[in-house]
Amino acid sequence: MVLAIGSIHDLHYVHRDIKPDNVLLDANGHIRLADFGSCLKLFEDGTVQSNVAVGTPDYISPEILRAMEDGQGRYGPECDWWSLGVCMYEMLYGETPFYAESLVETYGKIMNHKNCFDFPSDPGYEVSQEAKDLMKSLICSSEYRLGQHGIEDFKNHAWFANLDWDGIRDSVAPYKPEVSSPTDTSNFDVDDTDIRTSDAVPPTANSAFTALHLPFVGFTFTQGSCMSDLGSIPLDQMSSSKFEEERLQQLEDENQRLLKNLTELKRLLQNQGGLSGVGEDGRRISPTSESGNGMRRLQDEINTLTKKNCELESQLKQQQPSDLKREITTVDGEGSQRVREMEKMIRLLKQEKEEAQKDKVDAQEKLKLQDKELKDALGQRKLAMAEYTEVTDRLSELRQQKQKLSRQVRDKE
CATH class of the missing domain: 1.10.510.10 (Transferase(Phosphotransferase) domain 1)
Structure with missing residues (x-):
């Protein structure tokens, strides 16, 4: 102790x-x-x-x-x-x-x-x-x-x-x-009259805090919490961004494939051109009409692939600024949404502050009233003590007078 x-x-x-x-x-x-x-x-x-x-x-x-x-x-x-x-x-x-x-x-x-x-x-x-x-x-x-x-x-x-x-x-x-356990209360006498329903009013519900996630305090994943994920990317925007990335990757892969085909066609064209050589007698051998037709087809295919490659590069260049602009727009939209949510939260906090100040004023008034009642009770107590002392003194005087009268009566008898 x-x-x-x-x-x-x-x-x-x-x-x-x-x-x-x-x-x-x-x-x-x-x-x-x-x-x-x-x-x-x-x-x-x-x-x-x-x-x-x-x-x-x-x-x-x-x-x-x-x-x-x-x-x-x-x-x-x-x-x-x-x-x-x-x-x-x-x-x-x-x-x-x-x-x-x-x-x-x-x-x-x-x-x-x-x-x-x-x-x-x-x-x-x-x-x-x-x-x-x-x-x-x-x-x-x-x-x-x-x-x-x-x-x-x-x-x-x-x-x-x-x-x-x-x-x-x-x-x-x-x-x-x-x-029997750290929570054993068998040594305490519990009176049933002490167990009664509390008259306290439950606190005002706050939509920003529902206590549903309290068992998970300490874990890092907080998806869906409006208090910690105000600036997170919505799921639909995340899926759209992922689709755009996959589309860009496909275009780049297609471009690489076309470049590879173009290189092979050029090499094949060079091989076809090598067929026109020199004969045994020293004269130059001109390519046949069939080989000429093959060369034209190859040249047409090369032109087609080159054109398609240029189109893909143009699409790729256009896609990148478009994605950048979309990301900027998304960030601006998220910022505006977050500002609106923060303003809403500030309004809620101001409202709670005003309610708390009102409760404080009410509590102070109640405290003043209780203090006044206490002072009145103390004053009444002092008056009661004074009256009690006065009555006690009066009673003592009456007893003395009674004893004096009793002695006088006995003396007269």
Whole structure:
């Protein structure tokens, strides 16, 4: 407990609700401090400011009550050490030191702790003097209370002698709870009346975040997410671009094939031209009419292939600027679409911001109203206490008058 409270103070926070109900046991029997709903951040001077009584009445410290009374509301982490002393007293004696039937009487005993705090005289309680001294050092005025120097004050106390503070979590706990799994709650008493439907209104649905993809956080594929794929290429544009690439590749392949055929035809034409040579008698042999016809056919085919090759090259040159223009148009369209989507998202964010500001104003108004009601309640409480004191004094006077009259009646008789 000392280490747990000290760790909170080291983080510059004060717990303000230390009690046995807020201490849990883990599977190994070591404690876990819980319920940080009343925590406050310490200021630079090591104090917090609050004029509201927080915590459980039996464990609340006198400085918190005093801060509520005078309205200044400043105290420090010493209030947690007071509550620790009350917890220790309860664990050793079975009840809190300032228990009373009414809340007013309990607070009165706490404020008058110098006269009201004492140990039971029952000999059945065997409590060492060191333990009593530790409780006296915790349940006392804040200026004399143990813990002003942190846990070092406890390490130097006689009740913690020979305790291995650094290896305390490695030691065997005196009690180890029986649990079947890390989620076993069989040791908790659950009241059916505590299980009720929450009145909280569900948050406003946001189309940009549906939480459907949360199980896949960490994976890189996010196709279809309007938050991460605003600039991605649509599937129809991707398929169109792929078709154009395949068309260009086919044209280039056709061009290469025609160039190859043209080269072969030229080589064949040269071979045909080589048929007109020189005879055995030295005279030149002219090509036959058949070979001449073949040469003309080859020449026509060469011309046709050359023309087709020029057409393919022209188509290829026209296709490339067209693709470039189409890509530029696509990029411009995507940019415009993304701008529109971003503007829509900005409008949604502005709307959410306005709603949040409205909720903030409503919460501030509600807080002011609650603060006013609290002040009125405190004023009524003070009036009730004054009336109670006045009635008590009046009752005492009436009793004295009654006793005086009774004596006078007896004297006359």
